[in-house]
Amino acid sequence: MPGKNLVALLKINSKALLFTFLVLFITACQSDKDQAELYQQQLFSFGTLIDISILNNKPEQAQQAIDDISSKFDSLHDQWHPWKNGTLGQTNKNFSNSDFFSSSASILKLIKDSTLLSEQSNGLFNPAIGQLIKLWQFDQLENEHYQFKLPDPEKIQALIKKNPQMRDIVMHKTQIKSSNPSVILDFGAFAKGAAIEQMINILEQYNISNALINAGGDLKVLGTKNGKAWRIGIKNPAHAQKPSEKPIIAAISLNNNEALFTSGNYERFFEFQGKHYHHIIDPRTGYPARGTLSVTVLSSDAALADAASTALFIAGPELWPEIARKMAVQYVMLISDDNKIYLSPAMAERIELFTDRQPVIIP
C-alpha cells in the first residue's frame, strides 16, 4: 500500500525535519556571519584611562570615530580644567571680580545642569568648592612632582565658612557673575559624565549603535555586543584592603543608552600617618567623606550618574535614599564602611550579587 508507507514516511520525516530545523536555528543564532567586528582602543586622556569598544563592520569609520573622541576628550580636559588657561580656568579667574562677564556655551551648560543637581542633592554635590579641592591637591594628581600633604585645618575651616554654593552664580543670558568671591568651579564629579555624553553623541553621528565607552571604570553603552547585553562587573571595594575578599562584588547587564558610575574610597587615596585620605571631599566638613566604601549609580544620563554617585557617597548609609529620590535616581548600590550592601528596589531587581551577605533594600 503506497499510501500507508507515505504516511509513515512523513511521520518519521516530520520529526526529523523539526529536529533539523531546531539545530539549524540554534546554529544560526550563534553564526559568526552576522557578527560585527570589535574594535578596541585605549587612550590616556581626561586624567584617566579610557577604553573604547565599538562593534562595526566599517573599520575606517570606527577608527575615525575613535580619533574624534580622542581629540574631543583632550580638548574638553583643557577647556574644563579649573586652573589651566582654558575656558573654565578663565571663568574661575573672572569670578573674583563682582562684574558680569561672558563665558562659553559649554561652560554655561555645565553651570546650569550642575546647579540644578547641586540643589537637588542638598549641596552634597557641590562643584563650587574648587578652592577646597585645591587645598587637598586632588587637582594635582597628574603632576609628576606632586606630593601629598595634609591641608592646614584652619584654611579648611575658613573655606567652609565662606560657604561657596552654585546658587551664588548669577546668570543673565550669556553673562554670569558670582555673588560669593570664594566660588571656584571644579567639575571633577561631573565633567566625566558630561564628557561621556558628548562622546556618545559623536558615536551616534557616525551611525555607530553598538559601543562601550569606559573612562576609568565609569561607563556608558550603546546597543549590545553582538546581540548580548554589555555585562559589567562591579569592583568589590573591600578587595583592595583585604585580598581574601572577592575582586568583583556584583554584575549587571546594561541596556541601550545606560551609564554606570561608581565613586569609591579606594580609587584615589593616600595613607598618611596611618590614616586613609581619599578624594571625595564632603563639602560640609571639608574632609574626605566617611561612612561609605563605594556607591554605584545606573542612569541613562551619564552626567547625572556622575554627580549622583558623588552626592550619595557623601550622603552615606542613612541619608542616601532621600538624596537619591530628590535627584530622581532609581538604581543605586551603596556599600558602607561596615561592609553592608544597600540597594534601591529597582537596583535589587537587576543586580546579581556575588556575596552571602544579605543586602538591605531601601525603598
Add this chain to the structure above:
Amino acid sequence: MLTIGKVIFKVTDIIILFAACILTMQLYSIFWFDGSQQGKAETLLVQFADNPPAEYSLNEDRILQLEGKIGSILIEIKQGKARFIHSSCRNQFCVFHGWLSVAGDSTACLPNRISISLKGTISDYDAIAGSQ
C-alpha cells in the same frame, strides 16, 4: 516501495545523527564554556602611550621592567594575576591598586602613561566598574 522506504529511513537516521552531533556541540559550548571557565584571565596586555599593547602570558610568573614617560616601572605576574609593584611616580596609585585578577579589568600608571589590562578567551565582563 519497502526498499525505497528503507533507504529513506536510513537517510533520516543520518540526518538525526548529524543533527544530534551538532546539537551536542552547541550545548557543550553554551553550557561548558560559559560555565566554569568563564572570566578566567589568560593574557596581560601592557600598553605604553599610544603604542600597540605588548602581550604576556599569565601562566608564567615573572617580573617585567619597563620604562615609562617619567621613569621605570615594575610589573609582577604571579599565579594568573598581575600588578604594579614599583613605579617612579609620586602618587603611587598604580601600586596601591593591587592585583588585577579578572579578565576585563585594567589599571594604569597615568604619569608614566603605562596601562595594564587582563584578557581571557571568554570573558565574564565587558568592563569593570569602579576600576580606578
